[in-house]
Amino acid sequence: MNLNTQPAGLRVYAGHFDRDAQSELLAAIRAVLAAAPLFTPRMPKSGRPLSVRMSNCGPLGWISDEHGYRYEPRHPASGRLWPPIPEQLIALWRNVTRYAEPPEACLINFYGPTAKMGLHQDRDEADFAAPVVSISLGDDCLFRVGGRNRRDPTTSIRLTSGDVLVLGGDARLAFHGVDRIYPGTSRLLADGGRINLTLRRVTPQRANRTSAQAEARAPHHA
Numbered sequence: 001m002n003l004n005t006q007p008a009g010l011r012v013y014a015g016h017f018d019r020d021a022q023s024e025l026l027a028a029i030r031a032v033l034a035a036a037p038l039f040t041p042r043m044p045k046s047g048r049p050l051s052v053r054m055s056n057c058g059p060l061g062w063i064s065d066e067h068g069y070r071y072e073p074r075h076p077a078s079g080r081l082w083p084p085i086p087e088q089l090i091a092l093w094r095n096v097t098r099y100a101e102p103p104e105a106c107l108i109n110f111y112g113p114t115a116k117m118g119l120h121q122d123r124d125e126a127d128f129a130a131p132v133v134s135i136s137l138g139d140d141c142l143f144r145v146g147g148r149n150r151r152d153p154t155t156s157i158r159l160t161s162g163d164v165l166v167l168g169g170d171a172r173l174a175f176h177g178v179d180r181i182y183p184g185t186s187r188l189l190a191d192g193g194r195i196n197l198t199l200r201r202v203t204p205q206r207a208n209r210t211s212a213q214a215e216a217r218a219p220h221h222a
């Protein structure tokens with residue numbers, strides 16, 4: 001890995017979750033997926049399916065279809081609210097970001113053996129002050145990260161089950177993607193594959209306070 005081509009603000013915590021912690025996290029994610037099953041996202045306009053399958057937990061979930069990329073409070077197929085973000089992910093967020101507010105969205109990406117994700121920026125959020133925190137479970141992948149411009153030089157990092165990656169500061173808007181999965185490199189998922197969890201803030205700070213106050217007044221629904 002060439003450290004000189006890595007943007008400032010990119011941090012990798014290799015092996016942050018040990019095997020037991022990975023199993024516990026996986027059990028929590030399986031419970032989320034039982035309530036909010038994986039769906040196949042589609043490209044804006046063309047409607048072409050992506051190769052990953054997705055779900056979410058948290059007050060907001062990221063979805064993509066013919067109408068574009070956006071955050072929605074409900075699962076696109078069931079119409080139900082996303083389940084809450086598991087406690088160990090909230091704790092991770094607190095530890096690695098020191099950001100005052102908890103994450104609002106946790107995107108769950110499932111990669112089969114041939115799935116990949118093209119270079120993109122995470123820029124559907126209204127506020128880029130908070131970092132993006134990403135967790136890898138299952139098979140290894142080749143993760144690519146560059147700069148703020150699509151043509152900036154990139155560097156590749158092999159991510160392993162239990163690794164945590166943070167895109168903050170100058171790297172918050174870095175282009176990134178997954179070039180490939182290495183099938184059979186982990187036994188965490190019985191049927192193989194890779195799960196990536198991405199924690200994000202979505203709304204700006206001022207709106208957060210307003211919606212938190214509104215939520216305190218409104219009755220909670222599950």
Ligand code: SIN
Pocket residue numbers: 109117134143176177178196198
């Ligand atoms: C993403 O950028 O949404 C996923 C990144 C990853 O799978 O590591």
Ligand code: MN
Pocket residue numbers: 120121122176
């Ligand atoms: Mn991304």
